[in-house]
Amino acid sequence: MTSPLFKRCFALGVVSLFAFGPAVLFVGGAQASSTKTTPYQTTRKNAGTPNSDVVKKNSDGVIISYGNTAITYNAPSTALATLGDALFQQNCASCHGTQANGVPANGTNGAYPDLVGLGPATIDFWVSSGRMPAANPRSVEAARRIPRLDPNQALAIASWVNSLSPSYPYIPDPNLKIAKVSDGAALFALNCASCHTIEGDGDALALSTFSPSLRHIPAFQVAEAIRTGPGNMPRFTGNLSDYQVNDIVKYVTTEIQHPNNPGGFGLGGLGPVAEGFVGLALGVGVLALVGFWVGERD
Amino acid sequence: MSDEHELRTPVSLSGLAANDPHLQPSARNPQLVEQVISVCFVLGALCFAGFGACYWIDAQPWKLGATMGGGFFFVGVGLVAWGKYLMPRGPFVEDRHTLANSDADREAFAAVIVERGGGVLQRRKMLGGLLGGGLGIFGVVALFPLLRSLGPLPKTTLDTTDWKKGSYVVDQSGRRVMEGDLAIGSISTVFPEGTQNTDRGQAVDQTVLIRVSNEGFTTMKGRESWAPKGYVAYSKVCTHLGCPVGLYEQELQLLVCPCHQSMFNVTNGAVPQFGPAPRPLPQLPLYIDSSGYLRSQSGYHEPVGPGFWERS
Numbered sequence: 001m002t003s004p005l006f007k008r009c010f011a012l013g014v015v016s017l018f019a020f021g022p023a024v025l026f027v028g029g030a031q032a033s034s035t036k037t038t039p040y041q042t043t044r045k046n047a048g049t050p051n052s053d054v055v056k057k058n059s060d061g062v063i064i065s066y067g068n069t070a071i072t073y074n075a076p077s078t079a080l081a082t083l084g085d086a087l088f089q090q091n092c093a094s095c096h097g098t099q100a101n102g103v104p105a106n107g108t109n110g111a112y113p114d115l116v117g118l119g120p121a122t123i124d125f126w127v128s129s130g131r132m133p134a135a136n137p138r139s140v141e142a143a144r145r146i147p148r149l150d151p152n153q154a155l156a157i158a159s160w161v162n163s164l165s166p167s168y169p170y171i172p173d174p175n176l177k178i179a180k181v182s183d184g185a186a187l188f189a190l191n192c193a194s195c196h197t198i199e200g201d202g203d204a205l206a207l208s209t210f211s212p213s214l215r216h217i218p219a220f221q222v223a224e225a226i227r228t229g230p231g232n233m234p235r236f237t238g239n240l241s242d243y244q245v246n247d248i249v250k251y252v253t254t255e256i257q258h259p260n261n262p263g264g265f266g267l268g269g270l271g272p273v274a275e276g277f278v279g280l281a282l283g284v285g286v287l288a289l290v291g292f293w294v295g296e297r298d
Numbered sequence: 299m300s301d302e303h304e305l306r307t308p309v310s311l312s313g314l315a316a317n318d319p320h321l322q323p324s325a326r327n328p329q330l331v332e333q334v335i336s337v338c339f340v341l342g343a344l345c346f347a348g349f350g351a352c353y354w355i356d357a358q359p360w361k362l363g364a365t366m367g368g369g370f371f372f373v374g375v376g377l378v379a380w381g382k383y384l385m386p387r388g389p390f391v392e393d394r395h396t397l398a399n400s401d402a403d404r405e406a407f408a409a410v411i412v413e414r415g416g417g418v419l420q421r422r423k424m425l426g427g428l429l430g431g432g433l434g435i436f437g438v439v440a441l442f443p444l445l446r447s448l449g450p451l452p453k454t455t456l457d458t459t460d461w462k463k464g465s466y467v468v469d470q471s472g473r474r475v476m477e478g479d480l481a482i483g484s485i486s487t488v489f490p491e492g493t494q495n496t497d498r499g500q501a502v503d504q505t506v507l508i509r510v511s512n513e514g515f516t517t518m519k520g521r522e523s524w525a526p527k528g529y530v531a532y533s534k535v536c537t538h539l540g541c542p543v544g545l546y547e548q549e550l551q552l553l554v555c556p557c558h559q560s561m562f563n564v565t566n567g568a569v570p571q572f573g574p575a576p577r578p579l580p581q582l583p584l585y586i587d588s589s590g591y592l593r594s595q596s597g598y599h600e601p602v603g604p605g606f607w608e609r610s
Contacts (some may be wrong), residue, residue: 043478190470190487194544194556205547206554206561206572229483232547234508238479239469239486264360294378 184251
């Protein structure tokens, strides 16, 4: 059934597989590594990239800020880079590597992201919101907590990482005075409320992840999150203009963070569940006590 | 007359003396109780007056609620306290007359039924038939709104959407999406041009556009050309009950339905990997025209949204 010719062809195939297989892998790997691009590549004008109305350069021709009347994106000061290097080596390098490329110091490839080319806004968001340095590097999602590094130190780290490979977006400075809250509400409902809930309180998502609450977040961090898409959050680049992002930031920092609760007690904005619980625990409990007193016989 | 009856002392309700043993203990010295109840009533009156004032000046709702609720609360406490502490507590006994009529009356009534009833109480077939006919017609007519509420037949509207060959992909504001607009990890809700502000567009045509890569992306065998430059488009209508599937988790590459937590794998043809959704989200084949605009190669290849009776 199996002819000698077939056997020979089979053997030849196996040998060539071993001989040339690694080469194929090598070529494939080279192709994969060559396709790496920075994530901020929208071609739309005024969408968080230097393709903006106003671009300022320093004497060396390096862009130090860009933007428009809605949001100005500022590069962290290069004078902070030395401080940032020291802070990075102390706080971040054990996971992200001494060159911020995601390779741990012991030489093995870790599951830690390569930070080079992510842009100062990404670094600043993770550090200034207290998510990094991570409390538990193995957790599914880094939770917001009290920042270990102050805002200036966060800027310093962003400045140093940016000095390795300059990239965008810079750190946004929203101009909330010109923002329109009603437009922000509509955009929030369309783009943000599906995960963060319409009250902005956050909710559980798939596979042990969650969307965080939007309360107590400064305006620049809201803009950073929208533009960089931290973690599982999608990035909003060309689909939202700087003017629209500014509107959303205004809505989040006013109506979401300072809601007008007509009942005087917001109950965390958690809706009928929280209200039903309070109704049962307080309302029915007190009513039961009153009923007992009314019907009591002595 | 039972023994129990003998044990109780009949008390007439009028003319209670202050030292009557059937009074509540506190009612024998009623001054304090009266004062407390008075305070309650005065507080209640003040609350009601405050409620009127709040209503007059159009105060915040919680002030309206607090004053009105306080008024009812204090008046209620006063009333209950009045009943509990100032009223005599029983047991009270009142003699009553026998309920049964006299034997003579009962015999006379029975005689009326037996002797004269045969002539008065008889079957009236014609009236009964008319009554039955009237009610029967009403019953048939009552079915009409039920039949009408079923509405017109949907015909083929459930099978198709407004996505056609060459439809421009536009966002909520009607702006056409270009190939460079979205970065990797971006999501946008898009519509076929012209339907973004219509009810049908928002209900049926809504589509999620996700950029997962810089190059053409294949979500499934046979869909090699459907996602140019990494732009993947899926129907936003959940195949379970039709909720908008808008929760995109870019690290997990999952689309999550907010209603019943169905999870669809974005990189794998939106096959449901958790939850009650029975089918993958239909994928919309896209292409990029020579001007760089995203357009649809055709409509959806299958009906979007939840299943229905004649779904093939």
